[in-house]
Amino acid sequence: xxxxxxxxxxxxxxxxxxxxxxxxxxxxxxxxxxxxxxxxxxxxxxxxxxxxxxxxxxxxxxxxxxxxxxxxxxxxxxxxxxxxxxxxxxxxxxxxxxxxxxxxxxxxxxxxxxxxxxxxxxxxx
Amino acid sequence: xxxxxxxxxxxxxxxxxxxxxxxxxxxxxxxxxxxxxxxxxxxxxxxxxxxxxxxxxxxxxxxxxxxxxxxxxxxxxxxxxxxxxxxxxxxxxxxxxxxxxxxxxxxxxxxxxxxxxxxxxxxxxxxxxxxxxxxxxxxxxxxxxxxxxxxxxxxxxxxxxxxxxxxxxxxxxxxxxxxxxxxxxxxxxxxxxxxxxxxxxxxxxxxxxxxxxxxxxxxxxxxxxxxxxxxxxxxxxxxxxxxxxxxxxxxxxxxxxxxxxxxxxxxxxxxxxxxxxxxxxxxxxxxxxxxxxxxxxxxxxxxxxxxxxxxxxxxxxxxxxxxxxxxxxxxxxxxxxxxxxxxxxxxxxxxxxxxxxxxxxxxxxxxxxxxxxxxxxxxxxxxxxxxxxxxxxxxxxxxxxxxxxxxxxxxxxxxxxxxxxxxxxxxxxxxxxxxxxxxxxxxxxxxxxxxxxxxxxx
Numbered sequence: 001x002x003x004x005x006x007x008x009x010x011x012x013x014x015x016x017x018x019x020x021x022x023x024x025x026x027x028x029x030x031x032x033x034x035x036x037x038x039x040x041x042x043x044x045x046x047x048x049x050x051x052x053x054x055x056x057x058x059x060x061x062x063x064x065x066x067x068x069x070x071x072x073x074x075x076x077x078x079x080x081x082x083x084x085x086x087x088x089x090x091x092x093x094x095x096x097x098x099x100x101x102x103x104x105x106x107x108x109x110x111x112x113x114x115x116x117x118x119x120x121x122x123x124x125x
Numbered sequence: 126x127x128x129x130x131x132x133x134x135x136x137x138x139x140x141x142x143x144x145x146x147x148x149x150x151x152x153x154x155x156x157x158x159x160x161x162x163x164x165x166x167x168x169x170x171x172x173x174x175x176x177x178x179x180x181x182x183x184x185x186x187x188x189x190x191x192x193x194x195x196x197x198x199x200x201x202x203x204x205x206x207x208x209x210x211x212x213x214x215x216x217x218x219x220x221x222x223x224x225x226x227x228x229x230x231x232x233x234x235x236x237x238x239x240x241x242x243x244x245x246x247x248x249x250x251x252x253x254x255x256x257x258x259x260x261x262x263x264x265x266x267x268x269x270x271x272x273x274x275x276x277x278x279x280x281x282x283x284x285x286x287x288x289x290x291x292x293x294x295x296x297x298x299x300x301x302x303x304x305x306x307x308x309x310x311x312x313x314x315x316x317x318x319x320x321x322x323x324x325x326x327x328x329x330x331x332x333x334x335x336x337x338x339x340x341x342x343x344x345x346x347x348x349x350x351x352x353x354x355x356x357x358x359x360x361x362x363x364x365x366x367x368x369x370x371x372x373x374x375x376x377x378x379x380x381x382x383x384x385x386x387x388x389x390x391x392x393x394x395x396x397x398x399x400x401x402x403x404x405x406x407x408x409x410x411x412x413x414x415x416x417x418x419x420x421x422x423x424x425x426x427x428x429x430x431x432x433x434x435x436x437x438x439x440x441x442x443x444x445x446x447x448x449x450x451x452x453x454x455x456x457x458x459x460x461x462x463x464x465x466x467x468x469x470x471x472x473x474x475x476x477x478x479x480x481x482x483x484x485x486x487x488x489x490x491x492x493x494x495x496x497x498x499x500x501x502x503x504x505x506x507x508x509x510x511x512x513x514x515x516x517x518x519x520x521x522x523x524x525x526x527x528x529x530x531x532x533x534x535x536x537x538x539x540x541x542x543x544x545x546x547x548x549x550x551x552x553x554x555x556x557x558x559x560x561x562x563x564x565x566x567x568x569x570x571x572x573x574x575x576x577x578x579x580x581x582x583x
Binding site (some may be wrong): 007011012014015018023024032043046047054058059069071072073074076077078085087 | 174290294300326336
């Protein structure tokens with residue numbers, strides 16, 4: 001145990017609490033999260049409070065939240081899933097690239113092509 | 126005239142002779158009388174001597190009987206009692222059979238047997254105990270070192286893999302098991318005379334107590350309320366010992382209260398500068414005897430408690446605390462009742478073991494509870510309308526944007542500036558705003574990602 005190297009004091013499981021069975025994997029690392037405005041319950045840990053505080057004025061992804069709190073990304077995702085299932089956070093799936101408007105403010109070429117092919121297949125049917 | 130004088134002369138001569146004879150006789154008789162008296166006296170004294178010799182023999186016999194009785198009493202009653210007394214001082218050792226009749230030398234001799242025996246037993250017991258402690262200490266320290274390595278491995282694993290939630294969950298569970306194991310091993314090592322195993326840097330009190338709680342099964346029953354200024358920390362050398370003491374007290378509280386009851390831990394700084402960590406449980410409380418024993422063990426003079434005195438099952442927690450208290454100079458009290466009728470244990474840390482930590486250089490972890498209200502703010506918060514503005518002003522002043530223009534993370538204002546935590550308010554969804562935010566995000570993502578992609582497509 002050399003000097004300078006510090007033993008960890010606060011393990012990551014303090015953040016999630018000693019919950020029962022794990023929730024199913026529902027969130028992606030890039031899922032954006034924002035607070036739903038519901039109040040937190042007594043069983044929420046201080047970290048849950050901090051997460052809700054962080055996303056109250058905007059949205060962040062689970063990975064960003066984890067980085068802000070100095071937690072492993074996996075634990076950030078777990079926290080987010082717990083809070084989403086408690087209704088405290090709202091998750092929005094990231095918009096696929098194709099749906100985003102291009103720089104000119106118009107839909108991208110790929111999207112237009114997909115719409116066109118859809119229309120054509122409709123007409124054929 | 127010669128003839129009448131002849132018989133007179135003869136008579137005179139005879140008279141003289143007779144007188145002489147009578148004198149001689151008288152002399153010899155006196156001599157004899159004297160001898161007789163002397164013989165009488167010698168006889169008397171001889172008789173007296175015989176009598177006194179006889180009585181002395183009787184005395185000696187009586188004394189021998191008494192001594193024999195005392196020795197057999199020593200063997201059959203006093204030594205067995207001493208054996209029990211050496212195990213627990215509750216057992217009395219009886220005195221001599223005939224306390225008053227025994228001579229002081231005998232009493233001393235017999236008592237010295239007891240003293241010698243108990244000295245020998247105690248010396249031997251200390252030697253055996255020291256050997257047992259050394260063996261146990263060596264084994265626990267090795268095991269402790271391995272557990273720390275496992276801790277590092279598990280921590281690295283948690284940071285490396287984000288795959289399935291099932292995996293994360295199990296890694297966290299394994300981590301918690303390892304922490305519990307570490308606590309038990311570390312405690313045993315300390316009881317056997319080892320040091321806590323590592324030195325921390327100066328650590329926030331709230332973080333230290335939270336970290337200590339994480340070493341216990343059922344840590345989410347522990348509710349920590351910090352009412353201490355958030356920059357108060359414990360100096361590095363005392364940090365781990367205080368954590369160990371807190372963990373042991375919280376473990377007792379969890380163990381002795383029902384599974385659905387919380388254990389309240391509160392942190393306060395008292396007027397004389399001490400920091401008090403109070404652990405209240407709602408258990409049954411301790412008996413007066415248990416409390417007295419606890420007080421004795423956690424005090425600084427319990428340093429040489431032996432393994433044989435720990436009882437079965439061994440109560441290692443208090444002994445470990447006692448050793449740490451003796452070595453590091455904080456104070457622990459366990460003999461007060463809690464407000465719920467259980468036990469209130471208080472760890473008091475004197476100002477010389479406290480440090481002030483720069484919160485900007487080392488921001489406190491999100492996992493430790495922050496003081497929900499400022500320590501002094503038992504008054505009504507300022508009017509609700511001006512609170513957020515004032516808060517913003519203050520936090521902006523205390524955390525200016527950094528030199529490269531990146532905004533710094535906003536910290537909660539210094540303790541005392543606000544009435545407390547701002548409750549997250551409900552925000553109506555604003556489709557325009559989200560669209561704008563997302564498109565900006567998307568733009569940024571795209572511009573970063575598609576330096577080459579866009580060239581390919583065009």
